[in-house]
Amino acid sequence: MNYKAPSQCPICNDELKITRMSCSKCKTNLEGQFSGCKFCKLPKDQLEFIEVFIKSRGSIKDVEKELGISYPTVRNRLEGVIQALGYRIDKIRDDMEEDALLENTSEKRQEILRGLENGEISPQEAAEQLRKLGK
Template identity: 80%
Template structure:
């Protein structure tokens, strides 16, 4: 039986990282730090909403009928999904992907330090990569 991997830590609520993958056919195993897809991190309620939204081809009136909720509730749920996927509305009203540069940089820095600690990088290589991150 396959279970859906949780997207958030049940203790602190932070994003969980995938650290191993395995093939059920040939038994190949991969270990490392992998990120799941954006949709994998969404709670079941939002995934169900997305499924209905797609099934209704984005027609909000049809989503209203299918879920038995009002137009403002459909809009609010849609906004919630959009934000959960990492998008926000810019000043022109368009959606733009929110890049958390500090978080991305922090994660990359941690990967470099882990590689240094594991002997995968020399101190010089690690310093060079860290300098590139600072630019």
């Protein structure tokens, strides 16, 4: 059984370095000081969240559905992962808000086109609604 290597010292909480690695097939051993990857340092719940996020191709709605959590909770968990990886939140938050706005606009466009296709609205109404979205 393989266990996840700890990333912090249990005594002083400083970063632990990997000092020895070995190949189970050919028995080669390496010694030195190696750093673990950023993701290896994340707790299990954040790694599971990242896996769902990637599997969902970054769709917050799909993450909401799969994990059974709300939009704000998805955003908070994502921000937690971003901070844990050592990135600043403010720039990323602005980019995410812009992406959410674009996704929302795209969904509204699709709804308008579906309404037009189903005969629920006239071409003039669809054109007017699409113009309003563009503003």
